[in-house]
Amino acid sequence: MHRPGHALGQDFYRREDVFEIEVNRIFLKSWILAGHQSQVPEVGDFFVFEIAGESIIIVRSDTSHINALLNVCRHRGSRVCLEEQGHTARFVCPYHAWNYDLNGALQAAPQIMDTLDTGKYPLRRVRLENFHGLLFINFDVRAEFGPIAADLGKVLAPYDLPRTRLAHRESYRICSNWKLAVENYCECYHCVPAHREFAVGHGRARPEPKVEALKQEVLSRAQSCGLSAELSNRGWNKAEAVGMDRYVDRYPLLKGHVSGSRDGKPVAPLLGSVKGFDGGATEFQVGPISYGLVYCDYVVLYRFTPVRVNETNCEVIWLVRESAVAGKDYDLQELIWMWDVTTRADKKIIEDNRRGVDSRFFEPGPFTPMEYYTQAFTEWYLGIMSQCEEGQ
Numbered sequence: 001m002h003r004p005g006h007a008l009g010q011d012f013y014r015r016e017d018v019f020e021i022e023v024n025r026i027f028l029k030s031w032i033l034a035g036h037q038s039q040v041p042e043v044g045d046f047f048v049f050e051i052a053g054e055s056i057i058i059v060r061s062d063t064s065h066i067n068a069l070l071n072v073c074r075h076r077g078s079r080v081c082l083e084e085q086g087h088t089a090r091f092v093c094p095y096h097a098w099n100y101d102l103n104g105a106l107q108a109a110p111q112i113m114d115t116l117d118t119g120k121y122p123l124r125r126v127r128l129e130n131f132h133g134l135l136f137i138n139f140d141v142r143a144e145f146g147p148i149a150a151d152l153g154k155v156l157a158p159y160d161l162p163r164t165r166l167a168h169r170e171s172y173r174i175c176s177n178w179k180l181a182v183e184n185y186c187e188c189y190h191c192v193p194a195h196r197e198f199a200v201g202h203g204r205a206r207p208e209p210k211v212e213a214l215k216q217e218v219l220s221r222a223q224s225c226g227l228s229a230e231l232s233n234r235g236w237n238k239a240e241a242v243g244m245d246r247y248v249d250r251y252p253l254l255k256g257h258v259s260g261s262r263d264g265k266p267v268a269p270l271l272g273s274v275k276g277f278d279g280g281a282t283e284f285q286v287g288p289i290s291y292g293l294v295y296c297d298y299v300v301l302y303r304f305t306p307v308r309v310n311e312t313n314c315e316v317i318w319l320v321r322e323s324a325v326a327g328k329d330y331d332l333q334e335l336i337w338m339w340d341v342t343t344r345a346d347k348k349i350i351e352d353n354r355r356g357v358d359s360r361f362f363e364p365g366p367f368t369p370m371e372y373y374t375q376a377f378t379e380w381y382l383g384i385m386s387q388c389e390e391g392q
């Protein structure tokens with residue numbers, strides 16, 4: 001039995017049948033960040049994105065269009081694409097060589113082309129929204145993206161994310177259920193004890209009332225720096241439908257810090273039309289497992305992908321201005337330092353959390369004020385899980 005205001009019970013993190021319900025009710029209906037358009041700059045460039053046993057090919061089919069295709073052959077179901085990323089003119093299934101074009105249309109099927117109605121066997125499509133260069137997918141063909149774009153578009157526009165490019169990408173395998181990773185991401189109560197490097201320069205690590213005045217100063221500087229101060233919050237239970245959860249918020253950086261770096265100094269050229277460092281950072285969420293943090297000079301994208309009940313892949317993507325050259329305009333090691341060190345620390349505390357939650361003696365304790373957004377997540381989650389079977 002769940003105690004209001006307390007963490008979730010052990011079963012939610014361990015049971016296979018709970019995980020299956022989550023896949024049906026949450027992940028097959030949610031907007032999920034697959035990557036950034038700069039990962040597929042040329043026609044024929046592709047990468048494969050995996051979640052909860054599903055595999056999706058993200059491929060550029062022409063200069064203005066990117067597809068998301070289910071990586072399941074329409075013949076007898078083999079994975080069609082076995083590479084993680086690459087460039088191709090077509091996808092040829094390795095099993096019996098059925099050929100699909102970059103839009104997923106079946107082009108050739110050895111020995112039966114005369115009799116097969118090829119139009120009936122395209123690779124299945126997954127929804128894809130290219131939002132400011134960020135590629136979001138959704139398995140649900142009816143899912144809406146418009147309200148998300150309306151809420152986040154203005155704040156993101158000055159950073160000109162379509163004209164950024166991937167500087168680095170890293171996958172961190174976390175041996176825990178995906179919810180322990182999301183719960184950790186949604187609170188910064190742990191930031192002072194666990195992230196010394198982050199806490200020294202980021203207002204997010206302090207209780208909000210203590211940095212409210214600083215936040216207002218940052219918001220008042222927004223205009224002169226070419227940034228927007230229009231914030232919104234439709235996270236956990238405030239969205240129109242499951243999987244549309246989002247917010248965009250700004251918080252102050254501390255003590256002369258203007259970016260997320262070792263010494264708080266800039267690490268890359270200013271993004272988009274940003275005119276100067278305003279001493280703040282912009283963070284946003286789209287759907288339950290995709291998050292972003294935008295400094296004036298670089299972007300970090302975060303995604304916590306459930307692999308199986310007790311395994312999660314945390315993928316982090318670093319974006320810089322498209323024209324920035326590694327080694328000249330930025331030093332890659334300095335660029336990634338803050339969020340590599342912080343994510344490694346998160347992986348450790350999440351896995352240590354999992355070990356304790358696995359104990360026969362674990363009993364969920366109370367949330368504190370700085371964990372309000374994690375608490376809201378658990379309430380959202382329990383609401384979904386308590387729906388009747390029909391809702392699946």
Ligand code: FES
Binds near residue numbers: 093098
């Ligand atoms: S399963 Fe793909 S061609 Fe047979």
Ligand SMILES: [Fe+2]
Binds near residue numbers: 184191194195346
């Ligand atoms: Fe953390």
